[in-house]
Amino acid sequence: MADIDFLKVHAEGTPNKPALILGDAVVDFSMLNRRANKAAHLFSELRCEPRDRVAIMSFNSIPGFEISSGLRRVSLVAVPVNYRLRGSEVAYLLNDSGARVVCADDDHMEVVEAARPEVKGERHYVATGSTKLAGWLSYRELMDATPDAAPSATGSGGLGASMIYTSGTTGHPKGAWRPNGVNVENVLQVISIFGLNQSDVHLVCGPGYHSAVAFFATLHGVLGATNVIQRKFEAEGALDLIERHRVTTTFMAPTLLQRLVDAQERRPRDLSSLRALILGAAPCPHALKVRAEAVLGQVLWEFYGATETGINTVLRPEDQLRKPGSCGTPVPGQEIRLAGPDGREVPDGTPGEFMVRNSWLAEYYNRPEATGKSLHDGFFSVGDVAYRDDEGYYFICDRMVDMVISAGVNIYPAEVEAVLHAHPAVMDAAVIGVPDDQWGESLKAVVELRPGMSASADDLIAFCDRRLAGYKKPRTVDFVDELPRDAAGKLLKRKLREPYWAGMSRRV
Secondary structure, three states, rough: OOOHHHHHHHHOOOOEEEEEEEEOEEEEHHHHHHHHHHHHHHHHHOOOOOOOOEEEOOOHHHHHHHHHHHHOOOOOEEOOOOOOOOHHHHHHHHHHOOOOEEEEEOOOHHHHHHHHHHHHOOOOEEEOOOOOOOOEEEEHHHOOOOOOOOOOOOOOOOOOEEEEEEEHHHHHHOOOEOOOOHHHHHHHHHHHHHOOOOOOEEEEEOOOOOOHHHHHHHHHHHOOEEEOOOOOOHHHHHHHHHHHHOOOEEEEOHHHHHEEEEEEEOOOOOOOOOOOOEEEEOOOOOOHHHHHHHOOOOOOEEEEOOOEEEEEEEOOHHHHOOOOEEEEEEEEOOOEEEEEEOOEEEEOOEEEEEEOOOOOOOOOOOOOOOHHHHHHOOOOOOOOEEEEEOOOOOOEEEEHHHHHOOOEEOHHHHHHHHHHHHHOOOOEEEEEEEEEEEOOEEEEEEEOOOOOOOHEEEEEHHHHHHOHHHHHOOEEEEEOOOOEOOOOOOOOHHHHHHHOOOOOOOOO
C-alpha cells in the first residue's frame, strides 16, 4: 500500500468525482492530481531533499491538501503547525522541526513573520494566500510556473512519513516522528472498523494540525471519497454543510460536538445522511452523549489513542450509553498493559498506567531521552491512567500529571468533571489540585456556566456530594467566562493551575 499512489489511481478511475469541496470551490480528483504534481515540483525546485520537513500554518484549505499530497510524491514531510501558537512558540517548533520551508495563509503570515527573528538558519517562506510580504514567495505564482506532469523522482503516494507535534499540554510540544509512515495493516483496520468506503462524504471541520483530523481526512482521500472542508469550525456552518452535501462521516472533539448539539437543538437540520460521528482527543461526558444520541441518533463512535500511539481502543455506537465513561475495547494488533507503581500489571477494576505496544508507535524527533522515558519493554505510555472492567472495556481515569493527591488519597479529576458536566447549568468544567496547608492539595472546580443559566458554588458542591464519595467533591469553585482549551478541544490544565501554584516552593 505504501507504494500505491492512491490519488493517481482515483484521478484515472474517477477523474470527475469531487475530491475536495470548500464553499463554492470544487476540486475533482483529476485536478487535485495535477495540482499535487505541481506542488511536488515546487518544493523540489526550492531544493528540498527527501525527508526534509515543510511546515504549514493555515486554517483548513485546498492548498493545504495540494501541498500535503505533493510532498508525499517527492518523499517530503508535512509538519502542521498549531495556528494558536504565537511568537517564541512558533519559533520553537520551526527550529525543533528543522523545517526547510514554511507555508502560511493570509491569516497567519504575520504570526510567522513575528517569530522569524528567533528562527535559526535559512529557509524559504511561502504565502499560500493572496497577501504578499517582503521576503515571502507566492504559492500561486510558483504553482503557475511549475509543470503538472508527474515528477520523475517520485516518493510514496500513500500516507508517507509523518511528523505531528503533540499538543504540549504539559510543556513544549514534541514531534511524533514516523519516518516510515503508518503500517498498511493499521490503515486497513481503521477503514474496516469504522466502515469507511469510497462513497463516503467526509466533513473536515476540526483543526487540520490535529493528528486525528488529518488522519481521517487522508483516509477518505486514500479511499477516493469526497472531503468537504470547513476552514474553521463553526457549529451552524458545520450543520449546514452536513445537510447540503449529505455528509456521512466526520471527526471532532467533544467540545465541538457540544456546540453542534446546541446548534441542532436551536434549529434542526436534516442530518439523516450522517452515519458516523467519530469522537477523540478528549473524554466525552456521558451527559453530552445522551443529548447527542437524542438529537443525532445512534451515530457516535469514540476512540482512545494518542499522536504517538495511533488508535488503541474503539467504543462502538451500540455501547455509547451502555458503557458510560468507557473508551472501548482494543483494536486488533494492540498489546495493552495497565501497570501499577511497581511496573506489574494491575487486576481488572484497578487503575494503572495505560501502556501500549503496536506496529505504529512513533518516536520523538531528536529526543531519544524523551522516547526512552516513554518506552518500557517496548510498551509506550503518554501518561494516562485507566482501568479495565470484567468485559474487557477500558476506562480512562485521567492523566497521571492531573491526578490529585489529597491527604494521601489519589483522586482522578476526570471522574469529578463528568459529574459536573451533568449539571444543567454547566457548559464546561475542569477540576484541579490547588495548594492546601493541611491536605497538601485540595480539589478546586473551575466552571463555565451556560449562557442565561446560574448556579452557585454551594449548588455545584452539593450536586457532587450527592453523587460522589465525600473526598472527591470539590472544596471550592471558581467561575470563568471560558476554560482554556486548544483548537482540538484539549483542556490546558497547566494554564489553569499556574496562578494557584505561582510562588509555591513545590509545584505539580
